[in-house]
Amino acid sequence: MIKFFRKIRQKLLSKNKVSSYVLYAVGEIVLVVIGILIALAINDWNEKRKGLLTKNTLLRAIEIEFTQNLEQLDTVLKYDNLVVQSSFEFLQIRPDDSVADSTAYLRQxxxxxxxxxxxxxxxGALQSGISSGEINLISDEILxxxxxxxKDLxxxxxxxxxxxxxxxxxxxxVIEKHVRNVDYRSTDRTELGSSKFTSDYMGLMLDxxxxxxxxxxxxxTLDAVNELNSVRATNLKILELVREELSSEN
Structure with missing residues (x-):
């Protein structure tokens, strides 16, 4: 191709056709510019494609992490809410209540x-995305x-x-002064059996x-539950926005 254009230039110069040569030269420059623009466009397309693949890989990893985090958070909230509920029940019991004599109930x-x-x-995925700067590929500013x-939340x-x-x-x-640890721990660790010593639940209630x-x-614990519920709401919103970002690119 280069030899072809060189022959044309030489032919035009040999025939002293200056105007035709200038026109040809302009055309050649235009062709070179078009070639450069096409190469730049292809390179830009490749970079955008690589950026999209990197972003989607990061988003999928974050989706997996926050799905697992939500499952863990729900477990933590389940037990924290049990602490809150049982603590409240404890505070409602009076020494003359019939349930105050129920060792099994108090133990539970x-x-x-x-x-x-x-x-x-x-x-892991989130921190990697932040440290590498890949998180900036995400187009959703809110997300x-x-x-x-x-992390701060x-x-x-x-x-x-x-x-x-x-x-x-x-x-x-305070608890160990009245109640043996194994006495109430055995409700979820049955292999421990019962304590060899007597627990005084009424003494505990009167302390x-x-x-x-x-x-x-x-x-x-209620304060912790309220904070964790806020964390949970954010976790859910992050998952929602991550999935929207992924679906928008498909």
Whole structure:
């Protein structure tokens, strides 16, 4: 092709056809420019295609992570809500109530208030997307902002979870003064059997420090539940926006 154009140039010059040569030269320049533009367009298309593949890979990984996080969060909320409900029930019992004499009922309530689940989300894909800058390929600004703020949102909820957890740790000595640990733990660990020592549930109920513990346990776990419900709402919204972003590219 290059030899073909060279022959044409030489032929025009040999015949001293300057105007024709100029016209030919302009045409050749136009062809070169068109070729460059086509090459740039192809390169741009390839870059956009690679960017789309990278973005979709990231979005699918984030979708998997946040689906698993939602499942874990629902489990944590299930047990935290059980703590809140059982703590409230404890606070409603008076020494002269008939249920105060029900060892099985009190044992179950005590077991329910002892759960200490925490939310530990998976953030591998998200952190990788942030550190690599691939997260900026996501076109939805709302989704991007939510992903950037996810870590802080979880950290805020973790503070309430730790406060609720601390109430459980602080009350250990109060509970053990009246009730054997194995006595109520055996409700979900039946292989432990019953304690060799007698538990005094009525003594526990009459201990003002236990009432303080249960009221703190109720209040702080409820705070944690409220924060985790906010985290859950954000998790759901992120999943919704991720799926919309994926479907918009198909």
């Amino acid at each position: 309530l005590l077991q329910n208030t002892s759960w200490t689940w925490t939310f530990d989300p998976q953030n 991007t902002n939510m992903l950037f703020s996810w 979880v950290a805020d909820a973790r503070e309430d979870e730790l406060r609720a957890l601390n109430t459980r740790m602080e009350a250990k000595s 003002p420090l236990f009432e303080d513990y249960i009221s703190d346990r109720y209040s702080r």
